[in-house]
Amino acid sequence: MSRISLTQYLVEQQRSGGHMPAQLRLLIEVVARACKRIAISVNKGALGDVLGSAVSENVQGEVQKKLDIIANEVLIEANEWGGHLAAMASEEMDSIHVVPNRFPQGEYLLLFDPLDGSSNIDVNVSIGTIFSVLRKVTNTRGVSEEDFLQPGKQQAAAGYCVYGPQTTLVLTVGDGVVMFTLDREMGSWVMTESEVKIPADTKEFAINMSNMRHWAPPVRRYIDECLAGSTGPREKDFNMRWVASMVADVHRILTRGGVFMYPWDAREPNKAGKLRLMYEANPMAFLVEQAGGGATDGTRRILDITPSKLHERVAVVLGSKNEVERVTQYHLQQAG
Numbered sequence: 001m002s003r004i005s006l007t008q009y010l011v012e013q014q015r016s017g018g019h020m021p022a023q024l025r026l027l028i029e030v031v032a033r034a035c036k037r038i039a040i041s042v043n044k045g046a047l048g049d050v051l052g053s054a055v056s057e058n059v060q061g062e063v064q065k066k067l068d069i070i071a072n073e074v075l076i077e078a079n080e081w082g083g084h085l086a087a088m089a090s091e092e093m094d095s096i097h098v099v100p101n102r103f104p105q106g107e108y109l110l111l112f113d114p115l116d117g118s119s120n121i122d123v124n125v126s127i128g129t130i131f132s133v134l135r136k137v138t139n140t141r142g143v144s145e146e147d148f149l150q151p152g153k154q155q156a157a158a159g160y161c162v163y164g165p166q167t168t169l170v171l172t173v174g175d176g177v178v179m180f181t182l183d184r185e186m187g188s189w190v191m192t193e194s195e196v197k198i199p200a201d202t203k204e205f206a207i208n209m210s211n212m213r214h215w216a217p218p219v220r221r222y223i224d225e226c227l228a229g230s231t232g233p234r235e236k237d238f239n240m241r242w243v244a245s246m247v248a249d250v251h252r253i254l255t256r257g258g259v260f261m262y263p264w265d266a267r268e269p270n271k272a273g274k275l276r277l278m279y280e281a282n283p284m285a286f287l288v289e290q291a292g293g294g295a296t297d298g299t300r301r302i303l304d305i306t307p308s309k310l311h312e313r314v315a316v317v318l319g320s321k322n323e324v325e326r327v328t329q330y331h332l333q334q335a336g
């Protein structure tokens, strides 16, 4: 069976659908190359002195792991010089990183979670890189945080790379979702799924159950009903998974369906949720919708939310459409 590479896919997109300006194509190729480099570091593990914590904290007050910093640097370095970007933003940087003057400025903005699932690095469980691409819509010469504060529906592309048993790159440019597996002998990304579709129904949910006592009633109701199984109102048994790497949980959902939730909870009542809107929820919501699933914060479509700051947090419910609609209904019923 002949398979196509990432480059071929991008060239075909450029020729046919008009989804692929040259700068966007370069951007995606550069991000994909950076992910290869991150994969090499991840795979070296203890041999590469990449495990454990660094001495620093990020803007969210989380202790940074060595790999959080390595992955961040790899992505910045790879993306600075190509002329496709105006600026970047990352979970691991307090403010935006403007492309230095010595390089030409491009028309795109790149956001990333360089290493998602940091708590899983040292225990050799799947982790990943998540990215989101926006266009700089203002014509002003300079670039500021304001330029980034666009709703997720304006993303030009989004994706993630999961460093697991296989290294897989999952991408959308607004024309469905495709998956590429890293062929290590060739060093190239080879398309292994051309049309990812999430089944509308599922018997699998993903949530951190240890927070149950802190949940809001609609989340509690939904999970209680799942747990009641075949003799409860859902009349079927459910299975639970929680990897604690959003990339890995979303990858499972894109592969065989399911619902993922990181809801608001009463541990930190003033925060909307744990996950970050612009570089975790938005790219995943774009992918999930492009694969036929749904993504809300309990009441609103995630992609419709206009962020008010770079590191804004949001509650997340995403995955199989009928389940996401059910959870959203439960929230709306309570609100109404």
Ligand code: AHG
Pocket: 091, 113, 115, 116, 117, 118, 119, 208, 244, 245, 246, 247, 262, 274
């Ligand atoms: P990050 O490692 O980038 O900070 O993100 C971790 C996130 C997400 O990947 C995962 O779903 C969630 O945090 C796990 O949180 P808990 O440890 O609270 O379950």
Ligand code: MN
Pocket: 113, 115, 116, 117, 246, 280
């Ligand atoms: Mn993350």
Ligand code: MN
Pocket: 068, 091, 113, 114, 115, 116, 117, 118
């Ligand atoms: Mn991270």
